[in-house]
Amino acid sequence: MNNNNIIIIERIMFNELLIKEVRKRRVIWDVGSKAYRNANDVRNEWLEVAAESGSTDIYLAYQTAHMPRICWECDRQ
Numbered sequence: 452m453n454n455n456n457i458i459i460i461e462r463i464m465f466n467e468l469l470i471k472e473v474r475k476r477r478v479i480w481d482v483g484s485k486a487y488r489n490a491n492d493v494r495n496e497w498l499e500v501a502a503e504s505g506s507t508d509i510y511l512a513y514q515t516a517h518m519p520r521i522c523w524e525c526d527r528q
Contacts, residue, residue: 465506469500472504476500
């Protein structure tokens with residue numbers, strides 16, 4: 452098995468772990484949840500996903516993608 456195959460397999464395993472961890476945390480994806488509207492709850496859940504998967508990149512990606520939403524939530528409080 453060459454290095455490219457190993458990288459692909461590692462990526463598939465990481466993606467499966469990521470999906471599993473996000474599914475466990477309804478706050479992240481359930482727009483009907485009251486907690487979904489709480490930026491702190493969502494941020495904390497993403498931090499847990501990052502910790503479980505061993506990657507802070509997930510949280511950084513979330514933070515970048517949702518920055519306007521987080522700022523809007525902060526302004527409302």
